[in-house]
Amino acid sequence: MTFESGYGTGTTAGFEIPTLDQWQVAPYLEWSMQNIQSFLPVHPIHRGVRVTEFAHRPTELESLPVAHPWEERSATFAEVMQSTHTDGWLVAHRGTIVGEQYLGALTPSTVHLLMSVSKSLTATTAGLLAASGELDLERPVTDYVPELAGSGYTGALVRHLVDMRTGVRFSEEYLNADAEVRLLEEAIGWATKRHPEVPDSLLGFLATLGQDRPHGGAFDYKSCETDALGFVIQGASGQHPADVMSQRLWQPMGAEFDAHVGVDSVGAGMFDGGVSAAMRDLARFGHLFVSGGAALDGAAVLPEWWVEDTYAGGPDSREAFANALEPTLMPGGMYRNGFWFPGESSDVMLALGIHGQMIYMNRVTGVVGVKVSSWPTPQDAEKLFWTVRAFETASWALHRGER
Numbered sequence: 001m002t003f004e005s006g007y008g009t010g011t012t013a014g015f016e017i018p019t020l021d022q023w024q025v026a027p028y029l030e031w032s033m034q035n036i037q038s039f040l041p042v043h044p045i046h047r048g049v050r051v052t053e054f055a056h057r058p059t060e061l062e063s064l065p066v067a068h069p070w071e072e073r074s075a076t077f078a079e080v081m082q083s084t085h086t087d088g089w090l091v092a093h094r095g096t097i098v099g100e101q102y103l104g105a106l107t108p109s110t111v112h113l114l115m116s117v118s119k120s121l122t123a124t125t126a127g128l129l130a131a132s133g134e135l136d137l138e139r140p141v142t143d144y145v146p147e148l149a150g151s152g153y154t155g156a157l158v159r160h161l162v163d164m165r166t167g168v169r170f171s172e173e174y175l176n177a178d179a180e181v182r183l184l185e186e187a188i189g190w191a192t193k194r195h196p197e198v199p200d201s202l203l204g205f206l207a208t209l210g211q212d213r214p215h216g217g218a219f220d221y222k223s224c225e226t227d228a229l230g231f232v233i234q235g236a237s238g239q240h241p242a243d244v245m246s247q248r249l250w251q252p253m254g255a256e257f258d259a260h261v262g263v264d265s266v267g268a269g270m271f272d273g274g275v276s277a278a279m280r281d282l283a284r285f286g287h288l289f290v291s292g293g294a295a296l297d298g299a300a301v302l303p304e305w306w307v308e309d310t311y312a313g314g315p316d317s318r319e320a321f322a323n324a325l326e327p328t329l330m331p332g333g334m335y336r337n338g339f340w341f342p343g344e345s346s347d348v349m350l351a352l353g354i355h356g357q358m359i360y361m362n363r364v365t366g367v368v369g370v371k372v373s374s375w376p377t378p379q380d381a382e383k384l385f386w387t388v389r390a391f392e393t394a395s396w397a398l399h400r401g402e403r
Contacts, residue, residue: 052254052296069385115353118275123338144235152211167213230271286368365399
């Protein structure tokens with residue numbers, strides 16, 4: 001296997017390439033999010049020959065007033081975007097782009113690191129394998145990844161991975177250098193190795209994780225779940241998961257640009273947060289979930305039952321979410337098939353990534369909102385929920401014909 005690039009030192013177009021200790025912090029973060037392939041190894045996710053096309057109807061969205069999520073004040077749509085370290089945003093209504101903006105160095109063809117939006121793409125790829133009969137979500141993870149036998153994943157089902165409900169011990173504290181979410185980065189070469197005991201591969205690291213609760217219980221968001229899912233996809237298909245994503249999702253939906261995923265020293269993909277893609281292709285992906293699984297040109301891509309299952313959730317998805325071990329700040333919501341439902345509605349769902357990555361999907365209004373960002377901190381509740389409010393406001397204004 002060959003990688004498109006590897007980590008190095010030096011400059012790119014006069015810009016000093018950040019070190020492993022610098023690339024995820026200011027002032028480097030904005031550049032890093034758009035140039036991951038310049039200093040870390042990646043595996044391509046190729047587009048096909050067919051490209052589906054959006055219609056375009058420029059619409060004035062920027063002046064829409066958007067209520068603050070919890071304070072008695074508001075800002076315009078434009079002000080929300082300006083105040084949330086936005087690299088670019090896009091709104092599409094029933095297959096027509098009604099607004100988009102590219103800021104700084106971002107262009108329509110720029111691929112931007114998606115962080116955990118990658119999880120939604122990966123879970124959807126698993127769903128496509130389930131639809132073809134190659135993957136059974138109710139089978140144990142270790143049936144597909146025997147290397148995880150004896151780890152905390154023993155007894156976990158693939159369904160538990162896509163819904164974040166295993167009992168595997170894993171801390172998602174991004175600002176804790178000793179948390180497993182940061183140790184994982186050491187294993188794949190995304191961070192300086194400070195813990196000698198951490199294996200030098202992603203699968204090796206996953207095999208060290210233990211279990212502290214029964215599988216199938218409360219929702220517990222853990223990045224390791226989607227990395228394990230990547231290996232399940234490989235075990236079920238016999239192919240690199242990036243190639244499966246290309247063949248089953250990226251090409252059928254008519255992607256305009258190649259994407260890519262970061263890989264470890266042996267070429268395994270970091271599917272919990274390592275995918276980079278262009279904004280319009282993220283909108284194409286979101287469109288699948290507001291159109292019953294169809295691409296922009298009407299071609300069937302996702303089975304309708306998978307789309308419906310995602311929106312409906314499982315019989316206890318909301319209960320599991322309500323019992324989450326960490327605060328979700330989404331009362332009444334749920335997590336299903338790699339997507340967040342921010343409230344009681346089963347019609348609005350989100351793909352989310354740290355530092356401000358988002359796809360908003362509303363199947364009632366047919367609106368898809370995309371935002372790529374470079375927040376200086378991994379998490380920021382105000383920036384997150386104000387962005388959701390902005391897309392929600394635009395969504396209903398378009399639905400009512402007010403824009």
